[in-house]
Amino acid sequence: MTPDEQIESGLPALRRGVIVLAVLSQLQTEKYGYALLKDLSDKGLEIDQGTLYPLLRRLESQGLLQSSWRVDADHPRRYYVVSDAGRKAIVQMQSEWRGIVEMMSRMLSGE
Amino acid sequence: MSLLDRYVKEVGSHLPPKQRTDIEAEIKSSLQDILQEKSARTGVTVDETLMLAVLKEYGKPEKVAASYLPPRYLIGPELFPIFWLVLKIGLGIVAAIAVLVFAARTAVGDIQSWAEVGANISGLFNGAIATLGWVVVTFIILERFLPLQKLKGKERDWDPAELLKKPDTELIPLSTPIVAILFTLAALILFNIFPDFVAIKAVKTLTDNEWVTLITLTDAFYAQIPWLNVLWLLSLGFHGATIWQRRWQPWTRAAQIGLHVFSIVILIRLITGADIIYFDPAALEYLNAGGAPLDNIGAISNIGLRAALGIAVVVSLFEIGKNGYKMVNQQ
Numbered sequence: 001m002t003p004d005e006q007i008e009s010g011l012p013a014l015r016r017g018v019i020v021l022a023v024l025s026q027l028q029t030e031k032y033g034y035a036l037l038k039d040l041s042d043k044g045l046e047i048d049q050g051t052l053y054p055l056l057r058r059l060e061s062q063g064l065l066q067s068s069w070r071v072d073a074d075h076p077r078r079y080y081v082v083s084d085a086g087r088k089a090i091v092q093m094q095s096e097w098r099g100i101v102e103m104m105s106r107m108l109s110g111e
Numbered sequence: 112m113s114l115l116d117r118y119v120k121e122v123g124s125h126l127p128p129k130q131r132t133d134i135e136a137e138i139k140s141s142l143q144d145i146l147q148e149k150s151a152r153t154g155v156t157v158d159e160t161l162m163l164a165v166l167k168e169y170g171k172p173e174k175v176a177a178s179y180l181p182p183r184y185l186i187g188p189e190l191f192p193i194f195w196l197v198l199k200i201g202l203g204i205v206a207a208i209a210v211l212v213f214a215a216r217t218a219v220g221d222i223q224s225w226a227e228v229g230a231n232i233s234g235l236f237n238g239a240i241a242t243l244g245w246v247v248v249t250f251i252i253l254e255r256f257l258p259l260q261k262l263k264g265k266e267r268d269w270d271p272a273e274l275l276k277k278p279d280t281e282l283i284p285l286s287t288p289i290v291a292i293l294f295t296l297a298a299l300i301l302f303n304i305f306p307d308f309v310a311i312k313a314v315k316t317l318t319d320n321e322w323v324t325l326i327t328l329t330d331a332f333y334a335q336i337p338w339l340n341v342l343w344l345l346s347l348g349f350h351g352a353t354i355w356q357r358r359w360q361p362w363t364r365a366a367q368i369g370l371h372v373f374s375i376v377i378l379i380r381l382i383t384g385a386d387i388i389y390f391d392p393a394a395l396e397y398l399n400a401g402g403a404p405l406d407n408i409g410a411i412s413n414i415g416l417r418a419a420l421g422i423a424v425v426v427s428l429f430e431i432g433k434n435g436y437k438m439v440n441q442q
Contacts, residue, residue, distance in 0.1 A: 033137070034144035049141055050170055050178040057134075057179070069136075075143045076136065 019047060021093045023055060024086055027065060032077040056080055064089050114162045115142055118172065125176030134179055142169065186250045190257070194250045199436055201242040207432040209235040211424065214375045219383045280437075281359045288350035295343045295350070302336055323394040326412075331385035338377050346370060364438040371427040371434075378427070382420050386413040 026039050037052055059065045064086035067078050082090065112120075119142070123135040145165050146157045155161055169175065186194050213231050216222045222231070301308060311326040349366050356363060381387055390409040 032144070033141050034148070038148075050175055053137060053141065054179045057137075073147075075140060077140050077144070078137055 015045070018097070019045070019051070019055065020059070021090070021097055023052070023059070024064060024082055024090050024093070027080050027082050027086075028090075030079045030081040032072075032079050036080070059086070114159060114166070115139065115146075118142070118166050118169075121172040122176050125173050126179060130179065138175065142166070145169070184254065185247070186254050190250055190254055194246065197250075198243065198246045199439060200432075201246050202239055203432040203436045203439075205238040205242050206235065206435065207428045209238065210372060210431065211375060211428050214372060215379045215383075217376070219379070283353050283357055283359060285354065285357075288353045291350045292347060295346050299340065299343050303340065306333070324391055325394050327389050327391075329385065329387050329389045332381065332387040334384075335377055335381060338380075342370065342373055342377060345373070359437065361438050364434045368431050368434050368438075371431045375424050375427050378420050378424050382417050382424075386410075388412055388416060 022040060022045050023036070026036055026043075031039065033049075033053055033056060036056075037047065037049065040047055040052075056065060056067075060067055060080070063083060065080050066083045067080045069076050069078050071077075116139070119135045119139045122138055123131045126134055142165060146161060149155070149161060149165065150157050209231065212234075213222070216227075216231070222228060306328075309328055310324050349363070349370060352366070353363055386409070388409075390412065
């Protein structure tokens with residue numbers, strides 16, 4: 001693997017770290033999977049379905065999300081929304097995220 | 112059944128039954144959303160061509176199903192270090208047994224062609240594959256049924272201060288080579304300069320202090336003395352080197368393995384050759400005056416001695432395995 005390829009392969013790992021917080025932050029209002037995918041994409045975070053749907057299920061099993069099936073238009077959709085535990089998690093993760101951004105800014109500016 | 116349903120069922124077939132229905136419904140719903148969105152954006156009605164394009168983009172059913180499942184291992188990261196250790200020990204034992212069998216067959220002249228050498232190597236290869244298979248199967252079973260959370264709990268209890276209590280296994284205590292050199296020198300002097308001293312004698316009459324020899328070593332034993340001398344001289348060099356080094360090195364371990372293999376060859380020659388101790392019947396008769404006949408005592412003693420030499424072979428074999436394992440680990 002060339003150095004360029006190694007950097008390329010490291011980038012998804014860098015993005016993966018923010019996906020949970022990004023997903024939780026966008027589910028403070030109820031959304032179904034595909035609408036969430038579009039929302040995230042519009043805001044610059046591209047995730048494929050193979051990553052998003054299993055992640056939604058995992059977050060639900062951890063109690064951070066709640067879901068319910070509803071028939072919209074012509075087919076059923078599963079809607080997700082953050083739970084009370086999910087809201088607390090967002091606050092904690094936001095604070096951690098700000099700390100990381102501050103720390104990395106200091107490091108990258110050579111302080 | 113539509114193409115969409117076929118795809119969803121195909122994904123479901125790779126999922127555990129408990130989650131299947133729910134995940135199938137979610138994937139179907141997601142695909143319907145994508146189809147609707149694409150149709151609305153391009154103005155194309157939802158037909159088989161559009162479905163094929165969407166499914167192609169969504170991914171291979173096995174891959175989609177795998178994304179819903181936790182990582183699956185035959186042997187996971189918690190058990191892998193123990194698995195690796197057990198495998199190395201197992202393969203070491205197989206290799207040691209193969210060396211013993213080869214040495215034994217060579218010593219008794221049973222290996223007479225390259226085809227027989229090849230058959231021994233093939234036996235070693237088959238043994239190694241079988242060992243690998245058994246160890247892997249055992250650990251796959253452990254991976255499935257062992258409560259691995261308990262192992263993780265033990266990791267948390269780990270105290271780095273324990274490292275200070277651990278003995279340095281690579282250090283060679285000075286007493287070991289010094290004692291070995293003294294015994295080796297004693298053997299060299301005894302068997303080469305004073306061979307007559309190697310006997311069991313008894314006093315025949317107390318008045319004139321006459322001695323009778325009960326047991327002596329036979330010519331079959333003394334025929335091996337040149338080889339034993341080579342072994343003892345090499346051992347002296349080896350123990351001298353360990354005093355100089357003070358720590359085990361891969362080459363010192365390799366040298367010790369070589370010495371053990373050499374000693375096994377000599378031991379097997381002694382075990383499989385003629386009797387190596389001799390009982391004088393006249394002396395026995397004298398000592399046993401009036402007692403039960405002692406006709407078989409010589410044969411029984413030689414069998415016992417052969418058994419003792421056999422134990423020495425097993426010990427050497429164990430040492431070969433131990434040094435081989437440590438040598439591989441050190442590298």
